Amino acid sequence: MAALPSSLSGRVVTDPDVKATYAVDESLGAAAPADYEVVRARDLADVVEVMRFAQQTGTPVVPQGARSGLAGGGVAMQGAVVLNVEALDTVHDVDPLEGVAVAGPGVINADLKQAAAQAGLFYPPDPASSAFCTIGGNVATNAGGLCCVKYGVTADYIRGLQVVLPGGEVIRTGRRTAKGVAGLDLTGLFVGSEGTLGVVTEVTAKLVPAPDPALTVLATFDDLERASAAIIALRQERHRPSLLELMDAATITAVQAVADYGFPQGCAAALIVQSDRPGHTAEDVQRYAAVLESAGAAEVAVADDAQEADALLAGRRALNPALEAKGHRFIEDVCVPIGRLTELIRAGQDIAAKREVEITMSGHGGDGNLHPCFFFDPAVEGSRERAEEAFGDLVSVALELGGTITGEHGVGSLKSRWLAQELGPAELARQRAVKALFDPAGIMNPGRVYWSS
Ligand SMILES: Cc1cc2nc3c(=O)[nH]c(=O)nc-3n(C[C@H](O)[C@H](O)[C@H](O)COP(=O)(O)OP(=O)(O)OC[C@H]3O[C@@H](n4cnc5c(N)ncnc54)[C@H](O)[C@@H]3O)c2cc1C
Structure with a gap:
């Protein structure tokens, strides 16, 4: 790639080990290419300088924040400048x-x-x-x-x-x-x-x-379908919960293996539900508890002080490290209309059985946005491929159910092959035209999102 302007020399990461940490995000399979540069901008002028250089030389630019992305959008690419803006942190x-x-x-x-x-x-x-x-x-x-x-x-x-x-x-x-x-x-x-x-x-x-400190209800279920029915019931409440998270049995087991977060073992699913409505949290969680019971919850516990409520949420926040500790996985991010959530869950279980892949089912149930994880063992031949196929199967199911290929993680490089299917040719063509208006030379994160060539 063309040499960066000398005015940026103090911003370029030269230590190979440090540089390598800026090449990848949290997406599966992210790897550093052979030839790339990393610029850590310290101010607006640095960003302008990189963008001027990139346009003049036709150098691809990968904008980057904290590299926590799960879709591969911030991963370095061959011949590109990774433009990290973490230091603009005021x-x-x-x-x-x-x-x-x-x-x-x-x-x-x-x-x-x-x-x-x-x-x-x-x-x-x-x-x-x-x-x-x-x-x-x-x-x-x-x-x-x-x-x-x-x-x-x-x-x-x-x-x-x-x-x-x-x-x-x-x-x-x-x-x-x-x-x-x-x-x-x-x-x-x-x-x-x-x-x-x-x-x-x-x-x-x-x-x-500011809301009030949240109070929490934890409900457990003997099957996932009742849990999703409860989500649908809670979504129709006049005062909607401020948090409505779903965890299946495998997820709960993984979290409890890290530390005792108070989840009971042996249930098929748990819902964590919160209210933060000023002046009404206690009233809301009692109401949510009644809704959960009517929907068929096996057990319902109301955490009626802020400390207990935080403890239950700590278990949910421990979910990602717990699943990471479980092994290699493809993380899904599909989102479907709430009324189709049960079908999505059932399809995920069927796909896991058909492809013989271990699956955990959890996520932002209240949005119809789940993050099922398909686990694989790189040492076992065909294991990764089967997990990848299961991942793709669920994307197709989400689209069939009227949902989207990504609820919140983005398309990045992992899901660009499905974008045309979701958008259709007319919308995709308009989106490409808009991209060309802002980026006529096609240097901004090329190959990501729309352009999967
Ligand atoms: C444990 C864990 C939990 C997560 N939970 C959630 C969750 O609950 N909800 C959720 O939505 N996501 C979640 N994520 C994904 C991730 O944290 C988000 O996508 C987040 O918004 C990425 O921010 P980042 O600063 O790390 O961006 P990066 O990963 O550095 O970049 C992400 C994308 O944004 C672009 N980008 C970054 N900064 C800029 C900029 N200044 N200008 C232009 N483009 C830019 C990059 O090019 C890339 O395409 C989770 C990730 C992890 C690891």
């Missing part, structure tokens, strides 16, 4: 009157929440990776998380952006104000664009009034 402003925060793209999600909390406000989107993923990465993937069932996803909280385009032009999209209908929603276009249009260098996020 919360510039929290404005309680307007209800906004302005932050650099490298601000960690949990730190933005903390800054909002200090002003008595709340930034809701909370991916399970909240402690280490960046707000820029959240914007680029339209990240979801545990509280989306009540609060929605990242897109619902982004009012405006500063973006550096290929060639180095800096643009602002959106607004700071509560309302605004001036022109097309370019902010919405960049949210979820996975680094294929430009580099996000500043985020103006909406904040909402």
